[in-house]
Amino acid sequence: MIRYITRRLMFAVPTLIAISFAIFALLDLAPNDPTGQLPLTIPPEVRAQIRESLGLDQPFHLRYAKWMEQFFVNEPLNLIEEAFDVEIGDSSTRPRIRSWATRSPVVDIIAERLPQTLWVVGLSYVVGILIAVPIGVISAYRQYSWFDQIGTFVSMVGFSVPTFFTGLLAIILFSVMLQWLPSIYDTTHEVTDLTSFWVQVKQMLMPVMVLALYNAAQLSRFMRSAMLDNLNLDYVRTARSKGLRERAVLLIHVLRNSMIPVVTMIALGVPTIFSGAIITEQIFRVNGLGQLLIVAIQGADIPLVQTLTFLFAVLIVLFNLIADVLYGILDPRIRYD
Amino acid sequence: MNLRHATPVLAISALMAACADDPEPVFEAPEEENRHLNILYWQAVSIVNPYLSGGTKDIEAASMVIEPLAHYDENGGMTPVLAAEIPTLENGGVAEDLRSITWKLKTDVLWSDGTPFTAHDVAFSGAYCLDEQAGCASLASFADVTAVEAIDDHTVRITFQVAKPWPYGPFVGSLSPIIQREQFQDCLGTRAQECTEQNFGPIGTGPFKVDDFRANDVINYSANELYREPGKPWFRTATFKGGGDAASAARAVLETGEYDYAWNLQVEPEVLEQMVAAGKGQVLMGFGSQVERLMVNQTNDDSNLGDRRSLYLDGTNAHPFLSDPAVRRALSLAIDRQVLVDTGYGAAGRTTCNIVPAPVPYASVANEACKIPDPAEANRILDQAGWVRGQDGVRAKDGVRLSILYQTSTNSVRQGTQALIKQMWEAIGIETELRNIDAAVFFGADPASPDTFQKFYADVQMYTNNFQGTDPEVYMAGWVCARNPGPHNQWLGTNIPRGCSDEFDALVEELSITPPGEDRSRIGKRLNDIIVQEQFMIPLIWRAAVSARSNSLKGVRMNPWDSELWNIADWHR
Numbered sequence: 001m002i003r004y005i006t007r008r009l010m011f012a013v014p015t016l017i018a019i020s021f022a023i024f025a026l027l028d029l030a031p032n033d034p035t036g037q038l039p040l041t042i043p044p045e046v047r048a049q050i051r052e053s054l055g056l057d058q059p060f061h062l063r064y065a066k067w068m069e070q071f072f073v074n075e076p077l078n079l080i081e082e083a084f085d086v087e088i089g090d091s092s093t094r095p096r097i098r099s100w101a102t103r104s105p106v107v108d109i110i111a112e113r114l115p116q117t118l119w120v121v122g123l124s125y126v127v128g129i130l131i132a133v134p135i136g137v138i139s140a141y142r143q144y145s146w147f148d149q150i151g152t153f154v155s156m157v158g159f160s161v162p163t164f165f166t167g168l169l170a171i172i173l174f175s176v177m178l179q180w181l182p183s184i185y186d187t188t189h190e191v192t193d194l195t196s197f198w199v200q201v202k203q204m205l206m207p208v209m210v211l212a213l214y215n216a217a218q219l220s221r222f223m224r225s226a227m228l229d230n231l232n233l234d235y236v237r238t239a240r241s242k243g244l245r246e247r248a249v250l251l252i253h254v255l256r257n258s259m260i261p262v263v264t265m266i267a268l269g270v271p272t273i274f275s276g277a278i279i280t281e282q283i284f285r286v287n288g289l290g291q292l293l294i295v296a297i298q299g300a301d302i303p304l305v306q307t308l309t310f311l312f313a314v315l316i317v318l319f320n321l322i323a324d325v326l327y328g329i330l331d332p333r334i335r336y337d
Numbered sequence: 338m339n340l341r342h343a344t345p346v347l348a349i350s351a352l353m354a355a356c357a358d359d360p361e362p363v364f365e366a367p368e369e370e371n372r373h374l375n376i377l378y379w380q381a382v383s384i385v386n387p388y389l390s391g392g393t394k395d396i397e398a399a400s401m402v403i404e405p406l407a408h409y410d411e412n413g414g415m416t417p418v419l420a421a422e423i424p425t426l427e428n429g430g431v432a433e434d435l436r437s438i439t440w441k442l443k444t445d446v447l448w449s450d451g452t453p454f455t456a457h458d459v460a461f462s463g464a465y466c467l468d469e470q471a472g473c474a475s476l477a478s479f480a481d482v483t484a485v486e487a488i489d490d491h492t493v494r495i496t497f498q499v500a501k502p503w504p505y506g507p508f509v510g511s512l513s514p515i516i517q518r519e520q521f522q523d524c525l526g527t528r529a530q531e532c533t534e535q536n537f538g539p540i541g542t543g544p545f546k547v548d549d550f551r552a553n554d555v556i557n558y559s560a561n562e563l564y565r566e567p568g569k570p571w572f573r574t575a576t577f578k579g580g581g582d583a584a585s586a587a588r589a590v591l592e593t594g595e596y597d598y599a600w601n602l603q604v605e606p607e608v609l610e611q612m613v614a615a616g617k618g619q620v621l622m623g624f625g626s627q628v629e630r631l632m633v634n635q636t637n638d639d640s641n642l643g644d645r646r647s648l649y650l651d652g653t654n655a656h657p658f659l660s661d662p663a664v665r666r667a668l669s670l671a672i673d674r675q676v677l678v679d680t681g682y683g684a685a686g687r688t689t690c691n692i693v694p695a696p697v698p699y700a701s702v703a704n705e706a707c708k709i710p711d712p713a714e715a716n717r718i719l720d721q722a723g724w725v726r727g728q729d730g731v732r733a734k735d736g737v738r739l740s741i742l743y744q745t746s747t748n749s750v751r752q753g754t755q756a757l758i759k760q761m762w763e764a765i766g767i768e769t770e771l772r773n774i775d776a777a778v779f780f781g782a783d784p785a786s787p788d789t790f791q792k793f794y795a796d797v798q799m800y801t802n803n804f805q806g807t808d809p810e811v812y813m814a815g816w817v818c819a820r821n822p823g824p825h826n827q828w829l830g831t832n833i834p835r836g837c838s839d840e841f842d843a844l845v846e847e848l849s850i851t852p853p854g855e856d857r858s859r860i861g862k863r864l865n866d867i868i869v870q871e872q873f874m875i876p877l878i879w880r881a882a883v884s885a886r887s888n889s890l891k892g893v894r895m896n897p898w899d900s901e902l903w904n905i906a907d908w909h910r
Contacts, residue, residue: 031788033781038391038474040780041805043815044791044829046476047782050391053472053530101383101390102552104533109552171585176592176615183585183593184377184578187554285580287381287554295381295553295580300777 117288128215136223158217381579391474400900402541409898456487461518511900571909606683625897663722665872689879836873
């Protein structure tokens with residue numbers, strides 16, 4: 001197993017370097033301009049100077065090499081320095097990856113955004129799983145019952161109706177008409193006591209539920225079909241004929257085996273938590289990583305887009321590996337060596 | 338076994354936790370709800386330093402903290418802020434030769450950190466922006482400035498390379514505020530990029546100070562205790578939230594009442610009306626110098642021309658049919674501007690026949706006829722000029738068909754306008770093909786892209802432009818013949834229609850030496866009339882800045898000439 005993981009990790013290095021190059025080249029080829037969003041009253045000569053001050057006048061390979069150095073050497077060094085409170089070399093002159101819009105280190109902005117995204121998108125993922133698994137199990141066990149029909153209908157709705165529609169619907173219903181929940185997420189809110197906790201719950205409710213519905217829709221279908229595959233197998237009949245209680249058959253034997261592909265699916269989906277939910281974050285102004293990415297793309301903030309997308313690529317490669325390893329652990333029939 | 342394999346996952350969650358450590362200071366919710374101001378800009382603020390941004394949202398967020406020497410008020414007049422008075426020729430503040438201006442400063446102003454504000458801060462702010470390596474976005478305000486010097490602690494002299502009849506570029510308006518020398522002294526030139534702490538929390542003389550800034554998200558302000566006007570600002574704290582879109586920003590003020598003020602609400606008029614009906618707030622309009630216009634290409638944009646496409650080439654590359662004044666006149670006459678206003682803008686737009694619709698001294702009244710469409714006259718002019726309708730209903734002459742490619746940026750209101758104008762033009766026998774380009778590409782100046790508005794690889798294009806402040810000299814000078822875009826100036830020219838008029842060029846020269854007064858107004862109006870009557874540009878809609886305030890918020894004076902938050906010290910409930 002260790003050998004397998006090491007081999008996979010070694011393969012990941014050239015993959016990631018290729019990805020970083022592809023992202024950089026694509027962004028460079030895109031007809032985008034960091035001064036494109038500025039008011040037209042700013043004359044073209046001034047725009048040219050701004051671009052120059054951002055280093056855009058340098059050739060492609062130099063800028064790429066610089067980014068590589070900043071990402072793989074300077075930023076990790078900086079992280080180590082901050083984590084252990086030490087100084088390695090002359091850290092004040094070591095250039096960091098800076099956003100063109102904010103002129104601040106990209107890594108700091110990402111770190112500032114992570115909590116919102118992890119809380120809202122991560123929680124919606126957890127809630128989605130908690131909803132999806134029981135629905136999937138019951139739907140499969142009572143196939144074609146009314147519960148199954150309703151479950152199928154709800155997951156079809158959740159899957160096919162986009163979040164920008166459900167989100168807006170929720171805002172109109174709960175914020176405009178009923179005035180129960182805030183439509184704008186306050187990222188500076190701090191939970192200190194029960195009242196402020198309740199405020200936090202209220203402001204998270206809509207974005208989390210809208211996303212959870214979407215996540216649950218996908219997973220519950222998957223859970224249901226995995227259960228159905230297993231329910232008709234011989235070992236289930238054996239278990240029943242042994243005289244096991246139906247509950248034990250379902251929840252211990254069938255569920256465990258059906259979870260194998262579902263767990264893999266869940267692990268593969270984890271990187272999407274980090275990449276945020278661009279649309280939902282925009283609608284509720286959660287201003288997490290998804291919103292950061294879209295604002296950066298619109299403003300042609302190349303260093304920020306480059307770093308974010310590359311981090312997502314790293315997470316995807318990593319969680320693919322984790323999913324594969326988990327699969328091996330859950331299913332003893334699979335051996336990697 | 339399980340534990341061993343869980344280690345990578347654990348390591349990741351540990352990393353996550355490390356990143357998630359909240360570095361921000363705690364923001365206490367104010368005890369008295371009503372002394373807290375909630376502002377919503379649907380474009381989030383990236384940086385609190387206008388010199389490094391140029392984006393309106395950043396300039397306005399900074400205008401609550403750092404201030405210029407003088408503001409433009411809501412009527413386009415100037416009011417002193419950090420200056421004791423506005424220098425003029427009469428009071429001797431502006432030199433006779435128009436080559437320098439001397440500002441007297443208020444003497445009792447303190448920075449929010451308690452240190453006195455002096456002329457050295459002003460001189461420093463000038464040096465900061467004028468540094469070529471800084472990439473200063475407000476550089477246009479400092480055009481032709483040779484030096485900004487502190488004569489004594491409360492007198493600043495700005496000298497110009499040439500005679501400046503309008504010397505109110507530097508330090509007037511929120512685009513070029515005064516930053517503190519003490520705070521920014523290590524941030525000159527290339528170092529400007531690295532001063533994150535300064536750029537995120539400038540020390541100012543304004544009514545508020547930055548407590549907590551989260552880039553591209555939110556700013557929390559608190560009142561500046563040392564603000565020079567006693568008892569102001571009325572609000573003790575303020576939140577400046579960003580993100581989302583214009584429609585939901587309008588909703589947050591007008592329907593849910595969660596916010597007190599929302600900015601730049603370009604929303605379909607019927608949607609806005611519906612929201613106002615909820616009765617929680619009001620829409621504010623400010624008509625400045627923004628005009629949605631058509632640019633009419635005077636050079637040939639035929640794709641077969643290769644690198645000669647849309648180049649002026651000393652007048653040898655004229656457009657096959659848009660160089661005919663009759664066709665350009667017909668284009669303008671066929672348009673029913675009122676319909677465009679009603680469908681796309683409502684109260685936030687007015688029909689206009691001028692490129693410079695305001696302020697009053699420069700607003701011409703010579704072109705008002707265009708407000709009434711006259712397709713019959715347009716048809717007559719085209720018939721007379723020999724453009725005859727073919728079997729397909731499209732006019733042609735000597736094998737040249739009147740077929741127009743009409744482009745603009747992607748935006749639902751603009752696409753609506755495009756569709757209407759297409760109908761109006763096709764009714765007079767001009768075939769029209771529509772195209773829209775993503776705003777970031779269209780307005781981005783990538784010289785390699787064929788889709789920028791500067792390249793203008795189309796016959797007609799539409800967008801809004803305006804000018805900074807209240808004087809149109811720089812705006813007008815942008816349309817002299819020599820400034821046509823092309824490879825010779827990396828496509829950075831500003832004469833987008835590539836139209837040329839000797840009279841226009843001569844008048845621009847004259848304007849640049851004429852001090853404010855009747856002559857200057859007359860020349861300004863004439864320049865506008867030339868462009869409009871030649872139809873190099875066809876003005877369509879005079880657009881207002883649109884914002885909204887809650888019913889409880891008082892004291893807002895909507896200002897299209899400066900930051901909308903220019904008088905935030907006076908806002909109250």
